[in-house]
Amino acid sequence: MSNTSDSTNIDEIDRRILAILAKDPRIPYSDISTELADEGLELSSEAIRQRVASLLDITTSFFLLRPDTHEWEIVLVTVRTDGGTSAKAEVFEAMSGMDFWFVGSGFGTVDLYAHATVSSTAEVDKLVNDVREIPAASEVDYFVETGRSTAVERYLQVE
Structure with missing residues (x-):
């Protein structure tokens, strides 16, 4: 070790x-x-x-509160872009300026994903619609988290 x-x-x-x-x-x-x-x-x-x-x-400190113990929701928004790297960068920059507390960029079935904490479905709708208005965002989906299981020991890798 x-x-x-x-x-x-x-x-x-x-x-x-x-x-x-x-x-x-x-x-x-x-x-x-x-x-x-x-x-x-x-x-x-x-x-x-x-x-x-x-x-x-x-490391960074980040304490995730259980969503079922509060009067607010955690929403995950995923985005696919058209137009290559510049489109992805445009959407990333735009989403980074929105009310998301995490924005991630990578590759796979989606180009970007972001998390936000909202207090109502109206806030979910507004946030998702704001992302949909970004010209380079071709597909926008979302997911509202209602439960979670976290295993930090699986997140950390040993070489």
């Missing part, structure tokens, strides 16, 4: 630490050390602190 000292490699211990922190971001380092020891991974509280400090340099 590698050490996070070079700030680019994430090993299995780092994955376990991040999974523990995802469940309880305020957990003391000593409790993390104890939990890891129960799994056969012996690290001191100071070693945990050093690893967390290194991980904070290469």
